[in-house]
Amino acid sequence: MKIALFIPCLVNHFYPEIARDTLELLEKLGHGVSYTQGQTCCGQLMTNSGCLDQARSSVEALGKALLKEPCDAVVAPAASCVVAARENLERLTSFEDFHSLAGKIFELTEFLHDIAPLDHPLKPLRKTVSLQMSCHGLRQLGLGTASELVVARPVNKLQALLSRIPELTITQPSRDECCGFGGTFSVDERDISGKMANDKVADHLATGAEAIVGYDPSCLMSLGGVVSRKGIPLEVMHFSALLNQVT
Amino acid sequence: MSQTHARKVETFTADEARVDWHSAALLALRDKRDLQAKSLPEWEQMRETASRMKLYVLSHLPELLEQFTSNCEANGMEVHWARDAKEHNEIVAGILKERGKKKLVKSKSMLTEEVHLVPHLEKHGIECIETDLGERILQLREEPPSHIVVPAIHLKKEEIGELFHEKIGTQAGASDPTYLTHAARESMRQEFLSADAAMTGVNMAIADEGAFVVCTNEGNADMGAHLPDLHIAVMGMEKLVPDADSAALLMRMLARNATGQPSTSYNSIFGAPRPGCQLHIVIVDNGRSLRMADRRHAEIYKCIRCGACINTCPVYRRGGGHSYDYFIPGPIGLAIAGDNPEANSEAWACTLNGSCNNVCPVKVPLRETIAYHREQLAQQKQLPYHKNAYMPLAGKIFGSPRGLSMAMAAARVGLRIMPQTLQRRIGGWSKSRDFPKPPAESFAHWYRKNRGE
Ligand code: SF4
Numbered sequence: 287m288k289i290a291l292f293i294p295c296l297v298n299h300f301y302p303e304i305a306r307d308t309l310e311l312l313e314k315l316g317h318g319v320s321y322t323q324g325q326t327c328c329g330q331l332m333t334n335s336g337c338l339d340q341a342r343s344s345v346e347a348l349g350k351a352l353l354k355e356p357c358d359a360v361v362a363p364a365a366s367c368v369v370a371a372r373e374n375l376e377r378l379t380s381f382e383d384f385h386s387l388a389g390k391i392f393e394l395t396e397f398l399h400d401i402a403p404l405d406h407p408l409k410p411l412r413k414t415v416s417l418q419m420s421c422h423g424l425r426q427l428g429l430g431t432a433s434e435l436v437v438a439r440p441v442n443k444l445q446a447l448l449s450r451i452p453e454l455t456i457t458q459p460s461r462d463e464c465c466g467f468g469g470t471f472s473v474d475e476r477d478i479s480g481k482m483a484n485d486k487v488a489d490h491l492a493t494g495a496e497a498i499v500g501y502d503p504s505c506l507m508s509l510g511g512v513v514s515r516k517g518i519p520l521e522v523m524h525f526s527a528l529l530n531q532v533t
Numbered sequence: 534m535s536q537t538h539a540r541k542v543e544t545f546t547a548d549e550a551r552v553d554w555h556s557a558a559l560l561a562l563r564d565k566r567d568l569q570a571k572s573l574p575e576w577e578q579m580r581e582t583a584s585r586m587k588l589y590v591l592s593h594l595p596e597l598l599e600q601f602t603s604n605c606e607a608n609g610m611e612v613h614w615a616r617d618a619k620e621h622n623e624i625v626a627g628i629l630k631e632r633g634k635k636k637l638v639k640s641k642s643m644l645t646e647e648v649h650l651v652p653h654l655e656k657h658g659i660e661c662i663e664t665d666l667g668e669r670i671l672q673l674r675e676e677p678p679s680h681i682v683v684p685a686i687h688l689k690k691e692e693i694g695e696l697f698h699e700k701i702g703t704q705a706g707a708s709d710p711t712y713l714t715h716a717a718r719e720s721m722r723q724e725f726l727s728a729d730a731a732m733t734g735v736n737m738a739i740a741d742e743g744a745f746v747v748c749t750n751e752g753n754a755d756m757g758a759h760l761p762d763l764h765i766a767v768m769g770m771e772k773l774v775p776d777a778d779s780a781a782l783l784m785r786m787l788a789r790n791a792t793g794q795p796s797t798s799y800n801s802i803f804g805a806p807r808p809g810c811q812l813h814i815v816i817v818d819n820g821r822s823l824r825m826a827d828r829r830h831a832e833i834y835k836c837i838r839c840g841a842c843i844n845t846c847p848v849y850r851r852g853g854g855h856s857y858d859y860f861i862p863g864p865i866g867l868a869i870a871g872d873n874p875e876a877n878s879e880a881w882a883c884t885l886n887g888s889c890n891n892v893c894p895v896k897v898p899l900r901e902t903i904a905y906h907r908e909q910l911a912q913q914k915q916l917p918y919h920k921n922a923y924m925p926l927a928g929k930i931f932g933s934p935r936g937l938s939m940a941m942a943a944a945r946v947g948l949r950i951m952p953q954t955l956q957r958r959i960g961g962w963s964k965s966r967d968f969p970k971p972p973a974e975s976f977a978h979w980y981r982k983n984r985g986e
Contacts, residue, residue, distance in 0.1 A: 293976050293977070295931070295937060295941065297976065298941070298975050298976045298977055299938075299941035299942070299944070299945060299971075299972075299975045299976075300941075300945070300969050300971060300972065301969070301972075302972050302974065302975055302976035302979055303972070305976035305980075306976065306979070309980075321976075321977075321980050321984070323934070323977055323980075323981065324934040325934070325977070326931055326932065326933070326934055326937050327931040327937065329931075331927060331931065332924060332927060332928055332931070334885065334904075334907075335881070335907055335911065335916065335920050335924060336880075336904070336906075336907025336908040336909070336910060336911035336912075336916070337911045337916075337920070337924040337925075337928065338908060338911070339911075339928070340924050340925055340927065340928025341928060341931075342928075342932075343928065343929075343931075343932025343933070344928065344931040344932040344937075346932075347932055347933070347934055351934070421884070421885075421886035421887060421888070425886070425887040425888070425890075425891065426887065432887075432888065432891050433567065434567070434845065434888055434891035434892045435577065435891055436570050436571050436573070436574070436576035436577050437577070438574070461560075463847050463886075463888070464847050464884045464886035464888070466847065466884065467884070468883075468884030468885065468886070470881075470918070470920075471881065471883075471884050472961075472962055472966075473918075473961035473962050474537075474539055474878075474881055474917070474918040474961075475538065475539045475542075475848070475881070475882065476539065476960070476961050476962065476964045476965070477539065477542055477543060477546040477852075477964070478539075478542060478546065478847075478848050478851050478852050478882075479884075479965075480964055480965030480966060481546060481549070481552065481851050481965075482847055482848075482851065482884075483965065483966060484965060507969050508966060510967075510969060511962070511965075511966025511967045511968065511969070512965065512966050514966075514967040515965065515966055515967045
């Protein structure tokens, strides 16, 4: 498939390794991958605070950059940015091409699970990981079944993907509660946000895992911040790093 | 302008052990709710049906109100319509005073909190006794509820023991819940016997029957309503349901979702006054029609006040129910009143994680309504936490690829050269978390170098 990468600002500037892992992984899986310069922010920073007008130029710039290269799908390694990009391209712009672009943006988990299912043989990896099922991916993108819902057959797309890695042990924290990041919430509501992040890290640690693995870099940044502050023996990583390593 | 929510939580969050205890108590409710919900395979279908039924109610309110009123009157009740809190309180005081009533026993009602009924009646010399145990505890402490279903959830049994020792004479140092409950019951019994009027709330008002349902766990509403010759029931006008089947659907969900019980212990349907007695219903608007007129706000009135969204809310559990400006805390409180510019940080006491939406038995779009309030406040330039100042700037920087990449590069350099000790003193984020270790170059830069344009 011809894929255009959407690399959200946080990943681009603070976690470029996530972008490289995503790029390499998709290439190894046989996709043609391109990346266009000039990508900005999905607008989430502003729209999360209700500032729709202030987000418009960023969303338009992102749309323009993504349209530079024709593709079958746009893939991004960040769930909340995918949710925001789709929503904001739809509601903040009136350009037809932006609306159809919104319809083909996928988060990496969802792309590998639903759009171009991962069927490559994977190398074994002896490691115990704990899944960080962040809220936007879980409840807005349906990457898993949230614990509140009464569903006969719950799904977990991240687990489904990673369970294809031989010898990998997958655990999950006792609750799928929010990690407390929430964009500017992490600064505005420092006490509650910090407490939530600490509780989440403790829950991951209690699983006995060596690493927290997730699909949302911003939540991982928050959890990583606690891990670093407290010197907790846990790796914090985006799942693209795992998959790229074993593909 | 009231203090920000972030400031208001500080006293509560300062005691981390207490936060953990509080959070665990509420999570226990959430867990029991999950068990009960999962015992009904048709749960999600029930939520959808209940949501549609309540949407029907909201879109047919005038007809249903008239139908309910005329059926109640045909059943021998008296129905009063109150435009606002003031009118409600005057009506209730009037009913009581006309009949020379002096002492009112009341079961739990969030509406009476909303309209500040008790202080009003006390001004008129009418004694009001809360008979729900949690509410009674708070009345004795002269404190507002911190939760809509379990109003005294913020208190430990030792604190209640001390209070009861002082107020109703239990043994000093006693904190055994069974002992304290018995003592409360003893003292409450005297109040029931000496009251000359009773007030209850309404859980569901059945339009085509002219009857209403009251659900409690303690039987206090029934004890109150069945002794004196006057019963006043007060309700917000959204409590209507078309028929008994609709009420039954909500009754199947209410206690399951609220406390994880298959049903509340006492469920009474009041359909007519007892012989020789009077039954009055006061239906209140108090801003409801205005909010209902706004499509993006209206669905809050599907709410059946089960409190489940509050129990699951990670912010509420860690910040406590007294950290909110509005008298209803948590997601539903924010969804109702988060547009208040006087308490403009409320709508930001939320990570938009959406767990509340999923537990709600009537699918109130809590997350979306809270996000909507943020938009409204942004438009009025009433943003909290300095956002009025920095959001337009952020919009400009993020809107320009060059600007964004320069700003981010500067942030990377800043974080690289600033010593950790200094970073930790920035506050906000760094109060409990380190900043990420910034890489030498961005992905865009790496890509251009290694892969070309
Ligand atoms: S909004 Fe829904 S979950 Fe919250 S109290 Fe109302 S009915 Fe219950």
